[in-house]
Amino acid sequence: MLKVYGFARVNQGARGKTRDLRVLWALEEMGLGYEIVGMYHPNHDLDSPAFRALNPFGQLPIIDDEGVVVSESGAILLYLARKTGKLIPLDLAGEAQVLRWAFTALTSIEVPVLSLWFVNLCGGKGTKPSEALHGWAEMRLKQLDGWLAGRDYIATEDFTVADILMTHVLDAGTDPQMLAAFPHLLGYRARCTERPAWQKTLAEYRERVEGV
Numbered sequence: 001m002l003k004v005y006g007f008a009r010v011n012q013g014a015r016g017k018t019r020d021l022r023v024l025w026a027l028e029e030m031g032l033g034y035e036i037v038g039m040y041h042p043n044h045d046l047d048s049p050a051f052r053a054l055n056p057f058g059q060l061p062i063i064d065d066e067g068v069v070v071s072e073s074g075a076i077l078l079y080l081a082r083k084t085g086k087l088i089p090l091d092l093a094g095e096a097q098v099l100r101w102a103f104t105a106l107t108s109i110e111v112p113v114l115s116l117w118f119v120n121l122c123g124g125k126g127t128k129p130s131e132a133l134h135g136w137a138e139m140r141l142k143q144l145d146g147w148l149a150g151r152d153y154i155a156t157e158d159f160t161v162a163d164i165l166m167t168h169v170l171d172a173g174t175d176p177q178m179l180a181a182f183p184h185l186l187g188y189r190a191r192c193t194e195r196p197a198w199q200k201t202l203a204e205y206r207e208r209v210e211g212v
């Protein structure tokens with residue numbers, strides 16, 4: 001059976017933000033069975049030689065699908081979409097739109113918002129680098145807001161794995177105060193997070209990881 005390596009416990013501040021949720025959400029949408037291999041970060045489970053042999057970066061999520069080991073949340077979602085034929089169009093042109101917007105979520109959007117979060121976390125708030133990152137992130141969010149005007153989903157007319165990646169980047173990785181200025185982003189995020197598969201995934205995750 002497909003194994004998903006995910007967090008066994010997550011501290012309060014990070015709950016809902018960990019990237020294993022992207023994989024669990026996709027699996028729920030696809031109706032694919034799996035088992036969770038729970039990893040406990042404080043126990044250094046991610047540092048063990050056995051885990052590092054699967055992912056040299058010692059990070060989650062990864063999957064092991066009967067010996068096919070895939071790390072990187074974006075790569076995992078695209079693999080699962082190709083495997084099931086779900087949450088991705090089957091034609092080349094449609095697939096290209098999903099690839100395009102999956103990469104956009106993980107590069108053009110996640111890089112500036114995550115860098116801003118990290119610099120501020122490290123005490124950089126109010127500094128020039130922080131202000132520059134804020135401007136970069138805000139510019140990308142504004143451009144994305146424009147793209148989403150009149151669209152339900154990011155890549156195609158239907159919900160795809162690119163929406164899971166983009167929604168999680170916006171929902172978990174982006175300063176809520178920055179999002180408040182962008183009505184199309186807020187509507188899009190609400191449309192995606194209201195999906196029953198996400199609600200179920202989040203509820204089950206919370207029940208599992210709230211042990212700290």
Ligand SMILES: N[C@@H](CCC(=O)N[C@@H](CS)C(=O)NCC(=O)O)C(=O)O
Nearest residue numbers: 017018019058059060061072073074
């Ligand atoms: N680019 C990777 C990032 C993975 C990542 O940052 N994972 C975090 C949890 S969300 C992690 O495992 N952190 C533990 C660590 O780095 O020690 C992906 O999208 O899968």
